[in-house]
Amino acid sequence: MAAGASRVFVSHLSGIAVFDPGGDQVGRVRDVVVMLRVGGKPPGVLGLVVEVVNRRRVFVPMTRVTGVESGQVITTGVVNMRRFEQRPAETLALGELLDRRVTLVETGEQVTVLDVSMRQLPARREWELDKVFVRKGKGGTLRRRGETLTVEWSAVTGFALEERGQGAATLLATFETLRPADLANVLHHLSAKRRAEVAAALDDDRLADVLEELPEDDQVEILGKLKDDRAADVLEAMDPDDAADLLSELPEQDKERLLELMRPQDADPVRRLLSYEEGTAGNIMTTEPIVLRPDATVAEALARVRDEDLHAPLAAQVYVCRPPDETPTGRYLGVIHFQRLLREPPFTLVGSVLDSGLLPLPPDTTLPALTGYLATYNIVAAPVVDEAGHLLGAVTVDDVLDHLLPDDWREAAAHGLERVEGLGAEGLGTEGVTGRG
Incomplete structure (x- = not known):
């Protein structure tokens, strides 16, 4: 522009x-x-x-x-x-107008709204929508080709009608660069109807990432509007601990039905997490930490840590175990912190630089004890090991925070309920809103 x-x-x-x-x-x-x-x-x-x-x-x-x-x-x-x-008479241009199916007055042809323009009225600070950018043909993904044209607002009709099955391709293209937490914030502020439409248009991985950042009520609402097969696919794409948290909010019959639809290799770790008492290390841990055998090298460990899809707390340390490498593993041997890996030659075997003095946690460790453990040793993740010495998973500091904060902390953060400091009369003030009927 x-x-x-x-x-x-x-x-x-x-x-x-x-x-x-x-x-x-x-x-x-x-x-x-x-x-x-x-x-x-x-x-x-x-x-x-x-x-x-x-x-x-x-x-x-x-x-x-x-x-x-x-x-x-x-x-x-x-x-x-x-x-x-949002007030009843108000409409959100991005959230509610894009992807609508409207009708060209002159021909009666239905078109899809790709964008709308606004212009400033002469000699005033007032603005109005004046033109509509549309695509002819059926709605759908942006890849579908069709003639596009820009028309006057008065040349189309149908914006005031409630539309069922409104698409979301254009809206998602507008927000495609947003991080999952920011896109979750966008969804949270949409109407329930629009939220379901946008969720349906996201691919499984993207929706899984977004669900993990939404308040529990929104998670349950969105999952409940997906077909069972799609819901199971999305749960498979979520981190097991987040999937377990979401499933724990569902009625027992719905939870079991979705678990049965999930692939066994994805459902099994979720079932294990659900088997532990709520608020314990076993219940909130992740079952996918970095696990290496003792004959792996420091170079291999660093390569695993570099994985861009790995959350930062999980990348802070690696766990060395006997095979099998998937949790529950073979015998747990010890942990190596990221800083130690950086100090060792690349060819060094991880089994020779273990920190075996950090005692692992049993899965029934309570949340207060877990919090004290992380604070005492100044670490951001801790191994969880069963009575037989098998590594079950790792508890990270973000897992702990999720359960220490109030149930509505995500919504509170989205609403910005904390007082904004440093906003005085010279910056953001508290003058009344004008120009909004």
């Missing part, structure tokens, strides 16, 4: 930075709030949904926007920090 542009396509606003007049970043744009009008009149743009500290979403009226320039939005610097709550 050109600097000082008076017309902007809303997809170009997704994720761009919002600055105050002093050049300090306020947050990032997550959506555009509009109000649909009757009689084919272009909708008015009420403001922007901006994500600030702690993922709190606030409303910034367009009357507070002084410029929409290349890759950034400039505001007056006065923003109401109350959490944004």
Whole structure:
């Protein structure tokens, strides 16, 4: 978008930075709030949904926007920090308009909305939606080719109608660069209908990553709207401990049905986790730590640690065991911390540099004892070993935090309930929201 542009396509606003007049970043744009009008009149743009500290979403009226320039939005610097709550008459341009099926007035042909543009009215700070970018042909993935065209808002109809089975390809393309936690935040703020549509459009791995970052209520809701076979596939793609946490929230018959549909190699570790008492090391551990045999080299260990899909706490140390290498393993021998690996020659055998003085935890270790253990030894992960000396898994600090924090901590973080410090009258203020009917 050109600097000082008076017309902007809303997809170009997704994720761009919002600055105050002093050049300090306020947050990032997550959506555009509009109000649909009757009689084919272009909708008015009420403001922007901006994500600030702690993922709190606030409303910034367009009357507070002084410029929409290349890759950034400039505001007056006065923003109401109350959490944004969508009102009944309001529509989210990104979340609810993209991928809709609407009708061309002139021909009666149905088309799919790929984007909408907004323009600033002359000599005012008011904005309205004025054009619609559409694709002819049936809805579906963006790979399906069809004629695209840009038409006036008045040239299409059907935005005000409730639509069933609305696609999500364009919306997902807009948010494709978001991290799972940020995409989870987007889903959390959508309507239940739209949330289900977007979840259905995600591939199994992406949906699994996003589910792990959602509040439990959203997880259960989304999983419940998937067909059983798809739900089982998504559970297989989740980390076993996260899948176990989610399944534990379901009625017993639903849990067993989904476990039966999962592949045995994926269902077995989940069943083991579910067999331990809630809040114990065995219940919250991950069953997929880095396991090496004693004759492996330091070079091999470092190669395993470099895996970009590995969570940082799991990459902090490797566990050395007799075969088999999958949990439950053969006899547990000891652990090697990442820093020790960096200090040893690459050809060194891991069996010769073990830290065998760190005692492993039994699976019935309680959460308070586990927390004290991690704090005492200043470590971010701990081995869990059964009575026979087999490694069952590892408990990481993020597993512990998940269970120490309140049940609604994800939602609290998404809403940004913690007080934002350093936001004074010169920066983010508490002036009332205007321009929002």
